[in-house]
Every structure is written in C-alpha cells, then in structure tokens.
Amino acid sequence: MTTDLWMLVWSAVLCVVIPYPAVTVLLQLPGGFTWGVGNRDTPFTVPAWIERTRRAHANMVENLIPFACLVLAAHLGGKTNATTALAAQLFFWSRVAYTLVYVAGIPLLRTLVFAVGITADFLLLVQILG
Numbered sequence: 001m002t003t004d005l006w007m008l009v010w011s012a013v014l015c016v017v018i019p020y021p022a023v024t025v026l027l028q029l030p031g032g033f034t035w036g037v038g039n040r041d042t043p044f045t046v047p048a049w050i051e052r053t054r055r056a057h058a059n060m061v062e063n064l065i066p067f068a069c070l071v072l073a074a075h076l077g078g079k080t081n082a083t084t085a086l087a088a089q090l091f092f093w094s095r096v097a098y099t100l101v102y103v104a105g106i107p108l109l110r111t112l113v114f115a116v117g118i119t120a121d122f123l124l125l126v127q128i129l130g
Contacts, residue, residue: 002075002080002085003085003088003089004071004074004075004080004084004085004087004088005071005075006088007071007085007088007089007091007092008067008068008071008072008088010092011060011064011067011068011091011092011095012064012068014060014092014095014096014099015057015060015061015064018053018056018057018060018099019053019054019057021053022046022049022050022053022054023036025047025050026044026046026050029046031044032044032046048105049103049104049105052102052103052105053099053102053103055102056098056099056102056103059098059102059114060095060098060099063095063117063118063121066121067088067091067117067120067121067124070121070124070125070128071084071088071124073128074124074127074128077128079127079128079130080127081127083123083126083127084123084124084127086123087120087121087123087124087127088120088124090116090117090119090120090123091117091120091121091124094113094114094116094117094120095117097113097116098110098113098114098117101113
C-alpha cells in the first residue's frame, strides 16, 4: 500500500480514537454514565477540555472527507508520487498536532496547525490536476 493510503488509514483511526479519552473521563464523572447512556435531554456540565475534544473530533470528521477524496482520486488516477506522500503525511501529523493543541486550549497555534492540514489538501489537489 502507498504512503498516501496508509496515512488515510491512520487518519481514519485517529478520527475514531479522538473521543475516547474524553468519554472515559465523562463516564467517571458523577452522573456521567447515566447521562452518557441516556437520551441526553438535559445539559451536563463537563470540563472545558472535554468540549474542546468534541469540537476537535467534529473538525477531524469534516476534514477527513475531503482528504480521503483527494487521496483516493490521486491513487485511482495514478497521480501518487513523493509530493502526495509528503502531503498525506503532513495532513496526518497536522491532525494529530491539531487535536493535541485544541484539547490543550492553545488558540493561535491551533489555527496555524490547521493551516498545515489544509495546505496538505491543496498539495494533493495540485498533483491531481497537474
């Protein structure tokens, strides 16, 4: 399998894993298990980092779809090369960093790391179109 496809696989794994630390803590909070397995009709106060984890996960889901489309288009179109491999690695590692920085609550750095991931998407697109 190509580096591009491996990075897509690991990005999907990251997407699945992101919520687990927050869910683990949430279920240990007083009333958290009942809220978690219930209908969630009433708000439940959680630490700020748990909400940031939820937003980081939602952002990963939103960004994984275009990344997956670009990686698959490059792969199926026979456009994979060293640049697409680098772009896929940049995307994956920027998403790891983005998640850690977002959960830690570092706003400006979060935006810069996000920009690296978007740049990776554009690098893939340029290779597909070129």
